Amino acid sequence: MKRTALTIFLGLVGLMGGNSLAPAQTVYPEKSLQLIVPFPPGGASDVVARIIGGELETRLGKPVIIMNRPGGGTTIAAKEVARSAPDGYTLFFSSNSSFTLPAAVKESVPYDAAKDFEPLGQVGKITLALVTYKDNPVKDVASLVAEAKANPDKLSLASFGVATVSHFAGELFKSSAGVKMVHLPYKGSAPAMNDLIGKHIQYHVDTVIAVKPQIEAGYSATIWVGRARRSGWRVSVAAR
Template sequence: MKFGKLLSAVALSGVAMLAACPAVAADVWPSKPIKLVVPFPPGGGTDLVARAIGQKLATRLGQPVVIDNKPGASTIIGTDTVAKADADGYTLLISGSTSYSVNAALRAKLPYDPIKDLAPVAMVARAPLVLVVPANSPFHNLADLTAAARAKPGSLNYSTFGSGSAPHLAGALFGLAAGVKLQDVPYKGSSQALTALISGEIQFGIDTVATAAPQIRSGRLRALAIVGSVRSSLLPDVSTVIEQKLPEAVFDAWYAVAAPARTPAPVLQRLTREIAAVMADPEMQIQLRTQAMEPLTGGPDMLRSQMETEIARYRALAHRVGIVAE
């Protein structure tokens, strides 16, 4: 073989080997522990979902799944860590809409772009919110609440966890859908907000089913509606805002898994398959429902569509009602 042809053959062989590298890497993945980043402190809803999924996923993949809690800056610290991590399938994110859509909609500057810098893997659960009033409240459904708000605009106060929080967005959507003016009142957390509600300091609140259900069952609070698209298995008798003729008031809280952009497609595809199998496990479903979460099996297309839809929706909402994230 002449030298020129030999050189060309070697070059082509090198190109072929380079092209094959991602496939080879995917074939042997995972060969070491996987880090699942949770942008919240231990013990919260996201952390509980992460640990439940991580344990099952580790068994299926044959490698440890290590939970890495990186809280702070409204999930920005943890999310940015994943967005800038090596795209090799060994660093993943599990978080809710704050990381995937709310921050992008409400903040002018972010160190990451969720659409460009994250590769969607799977949606795994919904965490329904519920609109509640004190047990002695005159309001027995959303129509009662809406009528009172319409009669005296701005007279009804509701609890939030600060500007741009889930209860704030849900309350703003409810106000727009019902065509009424409501006043948000920020509290430091669920405990403080529920105490204020039970004492009559505010007229209604919006919180997770997991947090509010014990107070509802004890008779201290009355549930008026699930602020989501489907009922909660923990409160099956409580109808949704859709059923009460306010579909535009839907606010779905959810959890999803993503990887850094440019993670090899075969790795992403296997992750999606394995997580779907984990979420179909009856034991996993029981565990999540016990925590007032609804198991969900949705692939990357569903997650990307959810992100894009919510970013546009919450950006428009923020513009209309003047929401600025803290």
């Protein structure tokens, strides 16, 4: 399968108009900033956002408040940012999929991705992984495909939200493998991983940042890592 990566973008709303800051304003920032994340605490975006937020606080000298706004395939958070005052104090930390995937699968979205946001830069790329609970005898892609073909529409494959890159990666896997599995969308990585560890779901697609602690603690097992090269943190799992 082709490599799948999550590219994180830091977006500042409202600068497209060109006059978001008053001409007389010479000092920025004058107050605290909000950094809105479209996922609950514990996921990759949340973890990285808190690292970035801490660095921004150090450099800007003002508090940066992390606001988690999960749900709606990231559209709830994106809508809040798009409708906020265009004064430079509301930042959006999300994947580039927030600006592409919802519009591709929904009849409408409550914002214009091309006009309501201004990208500040790419922070990084995060690899996706397909994982299962630790006692599952299925430990590789071939075994999973065989199990899914023998039990069509009986195995669960979770994602961290509808119309997210996790959801699309899972659908791509099913399509490429020619299998039928039940998609179970969650509002973020943490609740999905909790249910996976508790064996309430069988398989889950998430970011390496979200699943790595559970893998290393022995609570879950890796089926596949979406990289062109062997994973550096899980050397027993080869990229497919």
